[in-house]
Amino acid sequence: MYGSRGAGTMSTRRASAVVLGAALLLAGCSSSSDGEDEKKNAGAGITQQPKDADPFWVNPDGNAAQQLAELEKSDKKGEAEQIRKIAQQPTGEWISPENPEEQARGFTEAADEAGRTALLVLYNIPHRDCGQYSGGGAADGNAYRDFIDGVAKGIGDRSATVILEPDAVLHLVDGCTPEQFHEERYDLLKGAVTKLTALENTQVYLDAGNAGWGHPDQIFEPLKRAGIDQADGFSVNVSNFYTTEDSIAYGKQLSAKVGGKHFVIDTSRNGNGPYTEGDPGERWCNPPGRALGETPTTKTADPLVDAYLWVKRPGESDGECKGGPKAGEWWAEYAQKLATASE
Numbered sequence: 001m002y003g004s005r006g007a008g009t010m011s012t013r014r015a016s017a018v019v020l021g022a023a024l025l026l027a028g029c030s031s032s033s034d035g036e037d038e039k040k041n042a043g044a045g046i047t048q049q050p051k052d053a054d055p056f057w058v059n060p061d062g063n064a065a066q067q068l069a070e071l072e073k074s075d076k077k078g079e080a081e082q083i084r085k086i087a088q089q090p091t092g093e094w095i096s097p098e099n100p101e102e103q104a105r106g107f108t109e110a111a112d113e114a115g116r117t118a119l120l121v122l123y124n125i126p127h128r129d130c131g132q133y134s135g136g137g138a139a140d141g142n143a144y145r146d147f148i149d150g151v152a153k154g155i156g157d158r159s160a161t162v163i164l165e166p167d168a169v170l171h172l173v174d175g176c177t178p179e180q181f182h183e184e185r186y187d188l189l190k191g192a193v194t195k196l197t198a199l200e201n202t203q204v205y206l207d208a209g210n211a212g213w214g215h216p217d218q219i220f221e222p223l224k225r226a227g228i229d230q231a232d233g234f235s236v237n238v239s240n241f242y243t244t245e246d247s248i249a250y251g252k253q254l255s256a257k258v259g260g261k262h263f264v265i266d267t268s269r270n271g272n273g274p275y276t277e278g279d280p281g282e283r284w285c286n287p288p289g290r291a292l293g294e295t296p297t298t299k300t301a302d303p304l305v306d307a308y309l310w311v312k313r314p315g316e317s318d319g320e321c322k323g324g325p326k327a328g329e330w331w332a333e334y335a336q337k338l339a340t341a342s343e
Contacts, residue, residue, distance in 0.1 A: 056090035057111035082339035104154025133319025170209035193227035211250035220257035267293030268310035291341035
């Protein structure tokens, strides 16, 4: 509804001890100080961004980095140059339900080793996405609480920024989530905010929809019920395409209604703004002609905006629409188009 769908980025790839161990090993080839940031891994040569402007961790073994290494090995220099635009930037790590403690520990340890902050996305609320392309989530409230407990244990005292449950509050407002699940969802979100903000070096941004779904008047009270007062702020435009300018305007209106809270903006694919053709109900899903937006940074255009982030990993599908694979799966062709269009 309102073009709000689009948080469907939950990866179907399940992290394992082997995968996370490899990520940590590769991260060890990155710097632990700014002076050593030019050290490269054995694959695509991914380095960290300058810490003063972009303190978030670049995963040297992400999907884009793997594709980059393959392209370079095949001597496809032009394509590799485009994909490097994605591979070289920090993106959100979406924690899957299996072994959340292990995943959170692996990503935060790797980030800590590189002297950076891990950007984690939690997208496991029960009745997630209203049965759409990214439907699912935890089996029930207790399973979700266990999930949050695991993430918190995995993060520990290391530095992390958490984007909490894209669309979860929005879908309480737009009629997508059935009424009988509302009270439980508010309780779960508030509990998650409480648990995660209690960690020494973790910042939590509760998701607050996007500039195209409706008006801040419709969501500020639900955000309060979900714990925004205790959170560090809120996120906007996650997995969507609204311009940074429109997202700032939306965020500032909302901030004024929730005690002046700061916010972050997902700029991963908003370089050309939203798609305005085709079925209005699926304009958010793998739209053609989009481009990468502003690269991640804490140096933004407004003091209320804490960061531009790539919460959605550019190149991962929104769902099985317009020829795309399942939600969260890497789509090399789409990644190339996003990167090329951002020139």
